[in-house]
Amino acid sequence: AEYAKQWYQRRVRGSAPYYAAFLLSTDEIGTDSIFILCFLVCLLFNWIGYIICCCLFTSVAARCGALSGIGLNLIKMLVILRRCHFENPQLVQTQLYFQLHDFQYAFLMLLGLVTMFYGFVRYHTAKQQHHREIALLPRYM
Numbered sequence: 001a002e003y004a005k006q007w008y009q010r011r012v013r014g015s016a017p018y019y020a021a022f023l024l025s026t027d028e029i030g031t032d033s034i035f036i037l038c039f040l041v042c043l044l045f046n047w048i049g050y051i052i053c054c055c056l057f058t059s060v061a062a063r064c065g066a067l068s069g070i071g072l073n074l075i076k077m078l079v080i081l082r083r084c085h086f087e088n089p090q091l092v093q094t095q096l097y098f099q100l101h102d103f104q105y106a107f108l109m110l111l112g113l114v115t116m117f118y119g120f121v122r123y124h125t126a127k128q129q130h131h132r133e134i135a136l137l138p139r140y141m
Contacts, residue, residue, distance in 0.1 A: 028058075028059060028060065029059060029060050029061060029126060029127060029130050030057070030059030030060055030061025030062055031061060032061070034057060034059060034061045034062050034065065035061040035062070035064060035065035035068075035123055036065065037062075037065065038053040038057060038061070038062045038063075038065030038066045038069060039065040039066070039068050039069040039072075039119075040069065041053055041066075041069065042065070042066045042068075042069025042070050042073060043069040043072055043073050043076070046073055046077075047070075049066075049069065050066050050069070050070050053065070053066040053069075054066055060122075060123060060126045061123055061127075064119040064120070064122045064123035064126070065119065065123070066119075067115060067116075067118065067119035067122070068115070068116045068117075068118075068119030068120055068123075069119075070115060071111075071112045071113065071114070071115030071116030071117070071118070071119060072112065072116050073112075074108065074111065074112035074115065075109060075112040075113065075116070078098075078105065078108055078109055078112065081094055081095060081098060082095070082098060082105065
């Protein structure tokens, strides 16, 4: 009973609500610059960049930027394989395979687009939810 009374007194005096511990802080969300940095690192350094970003950064912005960068990287590599002419026999075989199987090329291209946009939408949603939760919190002095 004593614990319940102390809990009620803290609530009445204006301490933070019980769900405040579950809200994401600004550090956990990250910034737009971290999103762009991880997006570019993954775009330029392929899977190595993705692993580096996921190991170095823990924010939502970094993870979503890395995911979007990997999606655009997949699109970039598919376009390079489709449009360029190669001397390497393995790459020539890959080009011939994609020419014979257009549906797989289209599927991989769609997978890259969906992955890229999923990262963008996920970050935007997390940021909007964070701003909405901050706006709904009562102001404590």
